[in-house]
Amino acid sequence: MEFREYQTEIIKTGTEIVKNKGFVYLTMEVRTGKTLTSLGIADKLKCKNVLFITKKKAISSIESDYSLLSPGFTFQAINYESIHKLPKIKWDMIICDEAHSMGAYPKPSKRAKQVKELLKYSNPKVILLSGTPTPESYSQMYHQVYGIQYNPFSRYKNFYRFCDDYVNVTIRPIGGMSIRQYGGGKPSILEKMQPYTISYTQAEAGFKVVTTEKFLTVKLEDTTYSIINTLKKNLVVQGKEEVILGDTAVKLMSKIHQLYSGTVKFESGNSKVLDLSKARYIKEKFNNKKIGIFYKFKAELDAIKEVYKENVTTDLDEFNSTNKSIALQIVSGREGISLRKAECLVYYNIDFSATSYWQSRDRMTTKDRLKNNVYWIFAEKGIEQKIYKAVSKKKDYTLNHFKKDFLSL
Numbered sequence: 001m002e003f004r005e006y007q008t009e010i011i012k013t014g015t016e017i018v019k020n021k022g023f024v025y026l027t028m029e030v031r032t033g034k035t036l037t038s039l040g041i042a043d044k045l046k047c048k049n050v051l052f053i054t055k056k057k058a059i060s061s062i063e064s065d066y067s068l069l070s071p072g073f074t075f076q077a078i079n080y081e082s083i084h085k086l087p088k089i090k091w092d093m094i095i096c097d098e099a100h101s102m103g104a105y106p107k108p109s110k111r112a113k114q115v116k117e118l119l120k121y122s123n124p125k126v127i128l129l130s131g132t133p134t135p136e137s138y139s140q141m142y143h144q145v146y147g148i149q150y151n152p153f154s155r156y157k158n159f160y161r162f163c164d165d166y167v168n169v170t171i172r173p174i175g176g177m178s179i180r181q182y183g184g185g186k187p188s189i190l191e192k193m194q195p196y197t198i199s200y201t202q203a204e205a206g207f208k209v210v211t212t213e214k215f216l217t218v219k220l221e222d223t224t225y226s227i228i229n230t231l232k233k234n235l236v237v238q239g240k241e242e243v244i245l246g247d248t249a250v251k252l253m254s255k256i257h258q259l260y261s262g263t264v265k266f267e268s269g270n271s272k273v274l275d276l277s278k279a280r281y282i283k284e285k286f287n288n289k290k291i292g293i294f295y296k297f298k299a300e301l302d303a304i305k306e307v308y309k310e311n312v313t314t315d316l317d318e319f320n321s322t323n324k325s326i327a328l329q330i331v332s333g334r335e336g337i338s339l340r341k342a343e344c345l346v347y348y349n350i351d352f353s354a355t356s357y358w359q360s361r362d363r364m365t366t367k368d369r370l371k372n373n374v375y376w377i378f379a380e381k382g383i384e385q386k387i388y389k390a391v392s393k394k395k396d397y398t399l400n401h402f403k404k405d406f407l408s409l
Contacts, residue, residue, distance in 0.1 A: 001068050003040060006205060007033050010198055011040040014127070017196060018045060022150040023126035025099070027133050027199045030362045031207070031338070034129045035065045038095050041127060043071035047092040051124075052077040053115070054097035057316060057337050062097075083114045091122045096144075098335045099128035100355075103140030106159050106182045116147030123149060131362075135355040136396060138185025139167055141193060152192045166192075211361060211372040215388075216285065219380045220262060224275040228259050232406075242266040253402040260382035261349045263299035271299040278377050279307040282346055286325075286375075292342035293327045294360055296349035301327055304348065334360035344373040350387045352398070357391040 003011065010026070017024040018041065028034045035052075042050045052062055056079040066075050078086065080101070094115075096102070102112040119126065126148050134140045142162050145151035156162040159182075163169055168184030190197075202209070227244070230237050235252065237244040244259075245267045246252030258264045262275030282293065282304075293312070295301055304312055304327045312325045319326035320341055328337075330351045339345065345361060361374050378384040386405045390397040 003036065004033065004205070006200065007037045007040065010037050010200060011044055014038075014041045014198055015044045017198070018125050018127070021196055023128065023145075023148050023196060025128040025130075025133065025145075025193065025197045027130055027197055029131045029200065029202045029205075030359065032200055032202060032205045034131070035062050035097070036069060038127045038129055039066060039069050039071055039075075042073060042093050042095070042125075043069070045093070045125060047073045047125070049074045049089070049091055050076075050093045050095065051086075051091045051118075052095045052097065053080055053083065055079055055332070055335055055337075056081070057332065058097065058335070060317065061337065080111050080114070083111075083118060086118070088121070091118075091124045093125045093127065094119065094122065095127045095129065097129045099144045100130045100133050100135055100140060101335075102144045103134065103142075105137075105139045105143060106163075106180075108143045108146070108159070112143040112147070119147040119149070132355060132359065134185070134190070135358070137183040138187065138189040139163075139182055141185070141189050142166075145193075152196065209372055211374060213361075213374045213376065215376050215378060215385075216281070217378050217380050218277050218281045220260070220277045220382075221275050224259060224262060224277075225381070227264075227274070228256065231255060231259070242268060242270065242272075249399055249403065252406075253399060256383055257349075257352075257387075258297055258299075260379040260384060261295075261297060261300050262303060262379075263297055265297070265299070271297070271302075273299050273303045273306065276303055276307060278348055278379070279303040282348065282377060283307045286344070286346060289325075289343045290323055290341065291325045292319075292339040292345045292363065293325060294330045294333060294345065294347045294349075295327060296330055296351055298329075300348050301329070330356045330360055333363070337363060339363040344375060346375045346377065348377055350376065350384050350391070352387060352391070352396055354391040354394045354396050357388075358394070 014024045026034055026038060050073050054062055054077060059077045062077045096115060102115060128144060142153060142159050153162055163182060166186050166189050167182055170181045170184060171178050172181050227237055231244055231246050235246045243266060244255055244264055246255045262278055263273050265271045293304060312327050313319055314327055316337055318324060334356050387397040390401055
């Protein structure tokens with residue numbers, strides 16, 4: 001196969017960076033070919049064995065890219081959750097896809113710690129991949145690279161020492177306590193990473209796609225609004241066998257969010273579909289169309305399946321080979337997969353995360369596609385519009401937002 005011209009240039013530059021510095025961070029936007037480009041760098045470096053760590057749903061696509069390229073190295077693709085199953089093998093190169101998922105702070109996530117141990121054992125060359133390396137804070141960079149031997153922050157013993165130079169730490173009173181906030185990462189973090197980083201956008205690659213968002217409002221059943229109003233007033237809804245409890249602000253925000261999709265998770269842990277209004281509306285509105293549906297809560301998938309019957313799948317291969325629509329959970333479906341065969345994307349609900357918003361809505365994009373149609377299904381008088389207002393401005397929807405919005409719901 002032949003690489004696109006810009007991919008060839010990135011492979012050339014990336015190879016030199018890895019030779020000189022031990023790793024490269026490819027911050028290439030979705031659909032610009034991060035996977036193939038990273039494999040091209042590994043091939044040019046004459047690596048003998050390469051480990052590619054990604055999300056489970058992306059493995060088959062990545063294996064297809066490997067077969068298409070037919071490079072001169074052996075290859076294994078696994079998901080992050082399977083790292084502990086790996087045999088004790090020393091890898092020439094390790095490629096970490098969606099590297100921003102290791103960016104938790106102030107303490108490293110289990111994922112970041114496992115990757116660090118893997119890198120310590122093999123001391124391999126490393127390629128990090130992400131279209132959004134620091135989606136919420138520059139502070140997210142530290143634990144993405146802290147396991148790499150020659151990373152630019154290696155002189156810092158831990159994240160807290162790193163903060164001394166690179167984070168504006170603030171103190172916020174919460175519940176009578178003073179809590180340190182570490183989200184104020186300085187732009188100098190990216191400046192320090194610049195010699196290790198290659199960025200490339202869809203616009204630079206010649207993508208001409210225009211994304212059009214449309215907002216559709218659905219009236220829920222009267223009983224659903226009655227439950228919501230009771231919960232808002234009393235912070236509890238007592239049923240014959242189950243209880244809906246909103247006795248803390250966090251729980252109340254979550255329950256309100258669920259109920260406006262027509263579902264709820266009870267205090268017992270059981271979930272139930274209370275209202276099929278959204279699912280029925282989607283089925284009627286997009287009848288006979290092959291669509292991608294993003295949902296937030298597990299019970300929403302139950303509602304979709306109840307209405308769509310056998311005409312919806314959660315399997316990407318089945319979606320690509322049949323006329324069925326696909327339903328994906330927003331967080332797990334926002335990265336590493338392509339929904340290029342979907343006629344449009346439909347959001348059953350919306351996530352609190354700005355990262356979910358920006359990444360998931362790009363799942364249909366290809367270089368040859370000129371238009372993406374995205375539909376948001378909002379409940380009448382619901383919370384979804386409020387969440388959208390925050391995440392579309394690249395801000396997570398937080399408890400503070402909810403407290404301000406609650407009186408108008």
